[in-house]
Amino acid sequence: MKNKLFSKLFISxxxxxxxxxxxxxxxxxxxxxxxxxxxSSYIKTRDHQASHRMTLFYSAVYQNPESLLIGTSRMGIxxxxxxxxxxxxxxxxxxxxxxxxxxxxxxxxYMIAKFNIKEIVWSLDFHSFxxxxxxxxxxxxxxxxxxxxxxxDYNLALFGYQTTFNSIKTLKDxxxxxxxNHKTTSKQKIEKSLxxxxxxxxxxxxWDEKVNSISNDEIDIxxxxxxxxxxxxxxxYRTFNNPKSIQSNLTKVEEIINICKKKNIKLHVYTSPxxxxxxxxxxxxxxxxxxxxxxxxxxxxxxxxxxxTLNSITKEKYNFLDGSHLKPSLGYxxxxxxxxxxxxxxxxxxGIFIEKKN
Amino acid sequence: MLFNSYEFIxxxxxxxxxxxxxxxxxxxxxxxxxxLIFSSLFFYSWWNIAYLxxxxxxxxxxxxxxxxxxxxxxxxxxxxxxxxxxxxxxILNISLLIYFKYMDFFISNTNFVFNSEISLLHLALPxxxxxxxLQQIAFLxxxxxxxxxxxxxxxxxxxxxxxxxxxxxPIVHHAEMMPQFSSRWNLVKNYKNISAGLFIFSxxxxxxxxxxxxxxxxxxxxxxxxxxxxxxxxxxxxxSYTFQMYFDFSGYTDMAIGAALLFNIKLPQNFNSPxxxxxxxxxxxxxxxxxxxxxxTYVYTPILRSFSRITFTKAMFATFAAMFISGLWHGxxxxxxxxxxxxxxxxxxxxxxQKRKIKMNKILAWFITFNFVNVTLIFFKASTLSQAMEVxxxxxxxxxxxxxxxxxxxxxxTPFGVHFGTVFTHIGEKPKTLVYxxxxxxxxxxxxxxxxxxxxxxxxxxxLAYIFTLFIVAISMLxxxxxxxxxxx
Numbered sequence: 001m002k003n004k005l006f007s008k009l010f011i012s013x014x015x016x017x018x019x020x021x022x023x024x025x026x027x028x029x030x031x032x033x034x035x036x037x038x039x040s041s042y043i044k045t046r047d048h049q050a051s052h053r054m055t056l057f058y059s060a061v062y063q064n065p066e067s068l069l070i071g072t073s074r075m076g077i078x079x080x081x082x083x084x085x086x087x088x089x090x091x092x093x094x095x096x097x098x099x100x101x102x103x104x105x106x107x108x109x110y111m112i113a114k115f116n117i118k119e120i121v122w123s124l125d126f127h128s129f130x131x132x133x134x135x136x137x138x139x140x141x142x143x144x145x146x147x148x149x150x151x152x153d154y155n156l157a158l159f160g161y162q163t164t165f166n167s168i169k170t171l172k173d174x175x176x177x178x179x180x181n182h183k184t185t186s187k188q189k190i191e192k193s194l195x196x197x198x199x200x201x202x203x204x205x206x207w208d209e210k211v212n213s214i215s216n217d218e219i220d221i222x223x224x225x226x227x228x229x230x231x232x233x234x235x236x237y238r239t240f241n242n243p244k245s246i247q248s249n250l251t252k253v254e255e256i257i258n259i260c261k262k263k264n265i266k267l268h269v270y271t272s273p274x275x276x277x278x279x280x281x282x283x284x285x286x287x288x289x290x291x292x293x294x295x296x297x298x299x300x301x302x303x304x305x306x307x308x309t310l311n312s313i314t315k316e317k318y319n320f321l322d323g324s325h326l327k328p329s330l331g332y333x334x335x336x337x338x339x340x341x342x343x344x345x346x347x348x349x350x351g352i353f354i355e356k357k358n
Numbered sequence: 359m360l361f362n363s364y365e366f367i368x369x370x371x372x373x374x375x376x377x378x379x380x381x382x383x384x385x386x387x388x389x390x391x392x393x394l395i396f397s398s399l400f401f402y403s404w405w406n407i408a409y410l411x412x413x414x415x416x417x418x419x420x421x422x423x424x425x426x427x428x429x430x431x432x433x434x435x436x437x438x439x440x441x442x443x444x445x446x447x448x449i450l451n452i453s454l455l456i457y458f459k460y461m462d463f464f465i466s467n468t469n470f471v472f473n474s475e476i477s478l479l480h481l482a483l484p485x486x487x488x489x490x491x492l493q494q495i496a497f498l499x500x501x502x503x504x505x506x507x508x509x510x511x512x513x514x515x516x517x518x519x520x521x522x523x524x525x526x527x528p529i530v531h532h533a534e535m536m537p538q539f540s541s542r543w544n545l546v547k548n549y550k551n552i553s554a555g556l557f558i559f560s561x562x563x564x565x566x567x568x569x570x571x572x573x574x575x576x577x578x579x580x581x582x583x584x585x586x587x588x589x590x591x592x593x594x595x596x597x598s599y600t601f602q603m604y605f606d607f608s609g610y611t612d613m614a615i616g617a618a619l620l621f622n623i624k625l626p627q628n629f630n631s632p633x634x635x636x637x638x639x640x641x642x643x644x645x646x647x648x649x650x651x652x653x654x655t656y657v658y659t660p661i662l663r664s665f666s667r668i669t670f671t672k673a674m675f676a677t678f679a680a681m682f683i684s685g686l687w688h689g690x691x692x693x694x695x696x697x698x699x700x701x702x703x704x705x706x707x708x709x710x711x712q713k714r715k716i717k718m719n720k721i722l723a724w725f726i727t728f729n730f731v732n733v734t735l736i737f738f739k740a741s742t743l744s745q746a747m748e749v750x751x752x753x754x755x756x757x758x759x760x761x762x763x764x765x766x767x768x769x770x771x772t773p774f775g776v777h778f779g780t781v782f783t784h785i786g787e788k789p790k791t792l793v794y795x796x797x798x799x800x801x802x803x804x805x806x807x808x809x810x811x812x813x814x815x816x817x818x819x820x821x822l823a824y825i826f827t828l829f830i831v832a833i834s835m836l837x838x839x840x841x842x843x844x845x846x847x
Contacts, residue, residue: 003549006817010556010826017830018368155364161834 022158028167031055033157035062043174048166051138053096054153057107064115065092070104071123073097074272074324078331086339087119096136098234101128101249103139108256110144112263119266121338124253126271126282126294126308127234129246214321222322223277230278230324231285241286243293254301268338270351271295273307273314275323295354303356305338312347359404361613362566362836370401374521375620382545390545391512394621398521402485409484413519416454420494421514423447424501428509444502448495455491458484463690486525488687490518496656497532506532513539522618526610528628529648535623544622553817555619560829561808562612567832569801570606572794573598576785581739583784584748589756591784592749594791599739600732601798604633607646612808627809633731633802636723638704639712641731653680674709678702688738693746697737704730 027038031050035058049055067087069075076095084091094111096103104122111117127133142148157163214222239245253269260267282291298304313319313330320326326334336344337351359366374397381390403410423443430440438446456464462478469476497514500506517535518524538544580587580595587595608629618625632645642650661676662668678699685698711718718726733750740746758776760768765778772778782791806814815821 001817001819001822003553003817006553006822007549007556009822010553010829013826014829014833018833021834151365155836159364159834159836161831164834 018159021160021164025158025163025167028170029157030163030166030170031058031153031157032062033058033153043170044177045173046170047173048169050156050163050166051136053136053138054143054156056094056096057143058153060092060094060111061114063090063092065111066090066116067092067119067121068108068111068117069093069095069121069123070108071095071272072099072125072128074125074274074326075121075123077321077325077328078334079328082332082335083121086335086341087121089118096139098136099128099139100133100135101252103135104128105252105256106141106144109259110146112259112265113146117263117265119268120260121268121270121335122256123270123272124298124304126274126291127230129249129294130234130240131245131248132239133234214327216318219318219321223275223317223320226322226324227277227281231281235282235285235287240290243290246290246294246297250297250301253298257302267302269298269302269304270334270338271298271304271306271308273311273326273334273350275317275320276310276315277317277323279308279310279314299354299357301356304354306352306354307334307337307350309349309352311349313350359401361610361617362563362832364836367563367833370397371617371620373397378621379547383547387545388512391516391539395512395515395519398516398519398524401521402519402524405485406482412454412484413486413490416451416490416494417515417518419450420447420498420518421511424498424506424514425509427498427501428504428506440502444498447498451491451495451498455487457481458487460686460690489523489525489527489529492529492652492656492687493518493532496652499656500532510536510540520618520623522614522621522623523625526607526614527646527648528611528614528626529652530625531648531651534626538623546622548622551619551622554812554815555616557616557815557821557825558612558619558808558812559616560825560832561811562609562614562616563832564828565605565609565612565808567609567835569794569798570602570609571835573602573605573798576782576791577602577739580785581741581745581749584740584745584752587749587752587756587784588759588781589752589754590759590781592752592756594782594795595785596732596736596749596753597795597798598785598791600633600735601795601802603735603738604629604802605798608808615809615812629807630809631802631807633728634724635727635731636718636720637711637727638701638708638730641727642701642705649684653684657683670709670713674706677705677709681705692743693737693740696743696746697734700734700737704734 026034028043029036030046030048032046032055046055066089067083069080069083069091072095076093076097080091080093094107096107101124108120108122140150140152142150143153257267257269259265282288295306295308307313313326313333317323319330332344333346333350335341337346359370361367374394377393378390378397381387381393399410399414402413423446427440427443427447430443458481461481465476465478468474497506497517513536514532516539517530517532520530520535520539523530577595577599580591580598583591584595611625611628615625615627626648628646628648630644630647632641635641635644658676658680661679662673665672679702681698681702682695683698685694685696685701688694688698733753736749737743737746740749758771759779759781760771760776761781762778768776768778785791
């Protein structure tokens with residue numbers, strides 16, 4: 001083979017493969033990175049994400065939200081229908097599993113800079129203040145930098161074998177649904193739809209509704225697992241037992257408080273509830289002083305509602321899925337407390353308002 | 359801009375190539391060189407345009423100085439001697455490097471020794487400063503020695519800033535580069551070079567994206583969790599870094615050589631299967647060859663020449679000093695100094711062995727050399743000396759944990775401190791680490807290296823299928839691209 005033919009064949013073949021891959025991925029759009037509606041009547045579900053953070057970010061951006069819920073999975077698990085009662089204007093739940101304060105504050109700053117945000121509910125977890133807790137590998141500073149030209153997500157969403165596989169999977173899922181809707185009798189449709197509903201009806205937040213009917217035995221197993229896994233992943237670091245270690249993250253929280261004040265954004269801050277076994281865990285592994293300092297120092301920065309106490313809800317371990325995530329069915333209590341809804345019967349000791357100390 | 363990015367492969371490189379050869383085909387030679395300089399400056403500025411003036415000033419200053427050195431005529435009216443002129447140039451170049459690269463290191467050590475509280479400068483290291491400073495120092499010295507003939511400003515600028523070698527080498531010498539830029543033979547599209555360039559570029563891309571980046575995640579996790587690694591994890595982490603370093607850096611070099619070949623420029627070979635080395639002298643003749651040549655020519659030899667009478671002991675002192683400086687060149691940290699010094703000591707020992715004609719079994723020699731390189735690279739990777747010691751300590755005294763599945767067969771080992779559980783928990787819980795390590799050993803020991811393959815390259819349907827596969831696999835794994843290790847130096 002001549003070198004000229006070799007070079008031309010190599011370049012043309014490579015371009016054909018890359019162009020086909022990019023076109024296919026662009027139209028299927030498995031990560032919802034592109035804001036288009038081509039084939040919207042065929043492709044309705046996109047369940048194969050590259051990362052939760054990326055898809056969540058673009059979903060939020062294309063919704064142009066006015067109200068935000070920010071927090072970790074402890075907030076993510078709560079159904080969005082509850083806060084929607086109090087914040088009806090374009091509400092978006094921007095929860096990030098294991099999100100650090102660094103990640104959360106960058107995201108809030110971005111959303112405030114780019115959109116007309118009027119109200120924010122911010123759920124704070126104790127462990128997020130651990131200064132040694134690393135950002136999720138899928139978090140990107142450039143993505144949440146309002147001034148950056150960020151192209152990595154577009155590259156990821158257009159090219160790559162993983163994206164192509166996810167596009168194929170997305171296409172397959174939707175073809176199944178399409179067949180279900182077009183090639184079955186009405187009776188079959190109802191039966192299949194009921195079957196499907198049992199498996200996939202969600203709370204609109206990515207969590208399966210079946211978590212509400214979790215058995216107590218399963219809760220015991222999950223709590224036991226979490227009590228081993230959680231401290232290893234989030235708490236056991238070299239400096240977190242020093243109460244001063246939380247200061248750097250508190251400063252970041254304070255920065256957000258000031259931005260919200262300046263921009264006249266209504267901000268509701270609360271500490272997320274954890275079960276008694278988790279409150280005891282902090283003592284057992286020598287974090288009690290940091291935990292106490294966290295709440296005390298937080299009150300120097302902002303007023304907040306404290307759910308992370310020993311109270312009627314946290315004393316009952318079966319109110320939690322695994323000791324650290326409140327059951328979604330109880331989420332309404334948090335929002336009712338935050339929005340002073342007197343029509344809801346909330347235990348008196350659940351959610352104590354802590355006023356900012358100057 | 360990274361070589362392993364879509365914008366480089368599908369936009370920057372093709373556009374630079376097409377316009378360059380369009381200009382040469384129209385016989386606009388100066389414009390084509392100007393275009394190459396412009397595209398290289400664009401490539402450099404992609405990261406941070408703030409450092410563009412620095413490299414431009416450095417080029418202008420060194421070019422003017424070298425021109426003065428070349429044209430210097432000794433007579434009484436000179437205000438400054440030729441030697442003093444060279445010294446000024448060297449001091450300014452080295453000061454620039456010290457200021458940006460070593461200032462914080464000196465300040466923190468001064469603070470430690472004198473218990474002072476001088477604030478650190480926290481300067482960002484200008485990209486490629488270590489490389490373009492070295493190349494220009496060599497040019498100045500050779501201008502002083504009368505070894506430089508080419509003095510065209512455009513050729514000099516391209517020699518310094520030519521984008522394939524700008525960021526992380528190979529460290530090129532003006533004598534092998536500038537004639538290539540001025541040669542008219544190189545101004546015509548050469549499909550033999552283009553196909554060979556595409557061939558080696560694809561191999562490099564595959565090495566970087568598929569192999570090095572896989573090892574990177576395990577090495578990074580291992581060094582982050584250095585204190586808690588078990589024995590197997592510690593070995594897996596250190597070997598992962600050793601392989602990452604080779605496949606990353608040699609992959610980068612292959613891409614640089616490939617990209618340069620498209621423009622008919624032949625960059626020097628930088629790696630020659632270094633992990634096949636059977637001695638540390640042999641290793642340095644195979645690893646980062648262009649740096650070894652530079653250090654030998656411009657550090658080792660001048661040190662040696664400074665002695666009135668050369669003896670073996672003095673030569674060994676010069677060897678150690680050269681490696682010490684090489685360690686310091688790699689980074690401002692005690693870990694790099696320890697790494698360089700350990701290699702210095704090993705080279706001295708190796709020279710002693712050679713002098714005494716001590717022969718060693720080849721397999722044993724390879725085993726010792728490879729493990730020495732592996733262990734010393736721990737200092738290279740670690741962010742602190744204590745982290746390096748933690749990894750090393752766990753490689754010797756860490757808990758021995760074997761897979762659950764071996765429990766029934768090897769349970770008799772329990773009284774000897776052997777545990778059964780998940781082996782690679784702290785480096786990502788991926789059993790494939792082990793598979794990758796075995797494959798990497800096979801590649802480095804049993805396969806020809808990319809230069810050997812390129813030398814024997816012939817355009818055929820088989821070679822097309824081979825590199826097309828490598829390229830497409832690498833390209834489809836590019837999405838999470840990462841920087842090259844040597845970008846930090």
